[in-house]
Amino acid sequence: MWSVSLETEDLNRRLLRARDAMDRAYAEPLDVSAVAAVAHMSEAHFSRTFRAVFGETPHRYLQRRRVERSMFLLRETGRSVTDICLDVGFTSLGTFSRTFREIVGQSPSTYRMDHGPMEAPACVQMMAMRPLGAPGAQSAAR
């Protein structure tokens, strides 16, 4: 038997608020202390508890959010891979391509060739189309 105290509920809610902040500002450079401040926590405490509650570190969560957003733009728009890389907050095309391939299992251009627009509301796509990660990517992330 385990119990969830008021503190745990409050902690979850604060972490969720911080996660929402990352989802709003994904295209900007990550300021972990600012995000941790949304949760009213120190950086170290935030990183640890975020991972315990949501199953991955804030850095990894943001990385996968950026890749998800790039997948959306690749499906929905004709913007160049380079432009999309910058649109979603990566600063180097090399890093973006490598990260994309590691998480999605194919290059951005191959992904674009294989996927057309999805007929579902934008909010649903943002919530539901987060990449799981290529086989082995999850364990690498942890």
Added chain:
Amino acid sequence: MINKLNVATVWVLDKQQALDFYVDKLGLEVGSDVKQGPYRWLTVRVPTDPGFEISLEQPGPPIHDEATADQLRDLITKGALSGLVLLTDDVRALYETLQARGVTDFTQEPTDHFYGTDMGIRDPFGNGIRILQHK
């Protein structure tokens, strides 16, 4: 033959706090508010669409044993449970109104799409709410 949707459930941590949010801030109205012993049957609805009600349910006795209730509270506050999509005829004006009423948890500010404009908020407990204005 099924004719209509009648009631759907949103899981909240506290029904009174939920009323403050869904009625006073979001602008819904109370449907039913009936107390019998430890249970409060509480629903809210859109004033101009009274046929569909949202039942605000709270984990705990008499419905749930404590272990189940704890699991529900954990999921609610992680944002992993209920979601709602509401329609409005002016999402940008509603955004201003919600801010004036003290709503602070905006997951997404009003954003245009080809199908209309939408925004996202969360209730105090973690439930996501999307508000959409069709084109």
